[in-house]
Amino acid sequence: MRNYSRNRNIFFLLVAFILLFAVLLYFQINAGFDKNLRLFEGDEQNFDLKFPLNLYIRADKEGILNLNGNPINCDEYNRLAFQKGISLQGLSKGSVNLELSLFKGLIPIRQLTVDVLPEMRLIPGGHSIGIKLHEKGVIVAGYFYLEKGKGFFSPAEESGVLIGDVVAAINEQKIRDIDTAAEIIKTESGKGPLIFTVNRNGEVLKIKITPYLCPNSHEKRIGLYIRDTAAGVGTLTFFDNEKKCYGALGHIITDIDTNKALEINEGLIVRADIINVKIAERGQPGEKAGIFRTGKDILGTINKNTNFGIYGRIRNIEKCATPYPDAIPLGLAFQVETGPAEILTVIEGNTIQSFKIEIEKITNQNKPVDKGMIIRVVDENLLRITGGIIQGMSGSPIIQNGRLVGAVTHVFVNDPTRGYGIYAEWMVKEMELISGFLKT
Numbered sequence: 389m390r391n392y393s394r395n396r397n398i399f400f401l402l403v404a405f406i407l408l409f410a411v412l413l414y415f416q417i418n419a420g421f422d423k424n425l426r427l428f429e430g431d432e433q434n435f436d437l438k439f440p441l442n443l444y445i446r447a448d449k450e451g452i453l454n455l456n457g458n459p460i461n462c463d464e465y466n467r468l469a470f471q472k473g474i475s476l477q478g479l480s481k482g483s484v485n486l487e488l489s490l491f492k493g494l495i496p497i498r499q500l501t502v503d504v505l506p507e508m509r510l511i512p513g514g515h516s517i518g519i520k521l522h523e524k525g526v527i528v529a530g531y532f533y534l535e536k537g538k539g540f541f542s543p544a545e546e547s548g549v550l551i552g553d554v555v556a557a558i559n560e561q562k563i564r565d566i567d568t569a570a571e572i573i574k575t576e577s578g579k580g581p582l583i584f585t586v587n588r589n590g591e592v593l594k595i596k597i598t599p600y601l602c603p604n605s606h607e608k609r610i611g612l613y614i615r616d617t618a619a620g621v622g623t624l625t626f627f628d629n630e631k632k633c634y635g636a637l638g639h640i641i642t643d644i645d646t647n648k649a650l651e652i653n654e655g656l657i658v659r660a661d662i663i664n665v666k667i668a669e670r671g672q673p674g675e676k677a678g679i680f681r682t683g684k685d686i687l688g689t690i691n692k693n694t695n696f697g698i699y700g701r702i703r704n705i706e707k708c709a710t711p712y713p714d715a716i717p718l719g720l721a722f723q724v725e726t727g728p729a730e731i732l733t734v735i736e737g738n739t740i741q742s743f744k745i746e747i748e749k750i751t752n753q754n755k756p757v758d759k760g761m762i763i764r765v766v767d768e769n770l771l772r773i774t775g776g777i778i779q780g781m782s783g784s785p786i787i788q789n790g791r792l793v794g795a796v797t798h799v800f801v802n803d804p805t806r807g808y809g810i811y812a813e814w815m816v817k818e819m820e821l822i823s824g825f826l827k828t
């Protein structure tokens with residue numbers, strides 16, 4: 389009886405140990421594996437997992453992955469000897485589901501999907517670009533209220549003009565910039581009502597505004613603040629000459645008055661020449677000052693304004709001096725590591741230069757999220773000229789180990805030598821290049 393009781397206790401202890409081990413292994417593997425892994429064909433990803441029992445892996449497809457140097461067999465469980473890590477190598481384009489377990493499926497541990505992508509090569513940017521939200525016109529930035537009797541009013545607001553409208557013409561005269569708009573308003577107001585042609589979220593409207601004679605200035609006014617459609621200077625991150633598309637900035641463009649994301653329907657990127665640099669100091673961000681034009685200097689259109697940058701079609705990307713004139717491999721998020729890297733950007737004219745940085749911290753991300761890494765400028769020349777990361781540098785490509793791995797996005801205001809970067813993988817995915825590879 390004592391032997392039976394002792395054997396039973398040993399049995400329960402053994403079962404409890406196995407269950408406890410399974411739970412610990414479950415958490416270890418879940419911490420080491422993302423639910424969705426991405427590999428390029430020929431690339432290998434290693435996982436240093438230590439476990440005292442055999443682990444089994446079963447796949448739902450063959451020919452897509454190698455497991456520890458051998459093809460995965462989907463008809464049976466593939467055994468991994470204990471105390472041995474896991475190495476996954478991409479063989480061919482496709483998606484495969486893996487099931488990890490103990491005792492050949494008796495105790496499930498983890499399920500994950502591995503996407504194998506064909507190697508992607510892109511041309512790194514670094515070009516300074518001017519960003520125009522609309523090809524023509526001026527933006528309504530606010531209302532100016534005029535005194536009338538005991539109150540105040542804006543003729544334009546009462547006529548139905550909204551903040552954010554793009555004024556393309558006044559009395560059928562096309563608007564190029566705010567100076568043209570001001571001159572037309574001043575000249576035409578003395579003749580009677582003004583007909584504004586505005587673009588509102590892609591819809592063209594005609595709005596009649598009757599100017600009001602201001603009792604203080606004795607001039608006819610319409611009660612509007614307007615500004616040019618230029619949004620400033622940024623940096624091109626990458627482009628694809630074959631598909632004629634690009635990605636830039638690495639962050640969304642917001643309205644300077646409302647801080648809301650802008651809906652861009654007719655945006656352009658144009659060539660920009662850097663003519664001056666305001667050096668960054670602690671608490672005071674620096675800035676690139678550039679001049680840009682339209683016409684033959686138009687580089688492309690803006691078709692998407694997202695949290696991960698702006699994207700569109702390249703028209704006539706210029707050839708210029710750059711350390712990387714040819715396409716280089718895209719680096720996936722898991723391939724980025726702390727340590728030395730470089731950024732490409734322009735600090736004078738239109739010459740792209742390479743500057744040394746250090747990737748100080750990386751964030752494990754298996755889905756698109758901004759701020760994937762913290763970087764520090766260590767290049768003495770760049771620190772001398774700019775003080776670190778400055779406005780206009782957003783989108784500057786980050787290159788590590790010969791791969792395009794990210795883009796500069798934000799600066800730490802209290803330490804301009806440091807800032808955030810986004811993984812290039814998420815920018816390329818937003819451009820719908822990666823997802824397109826998996827479509828059949």
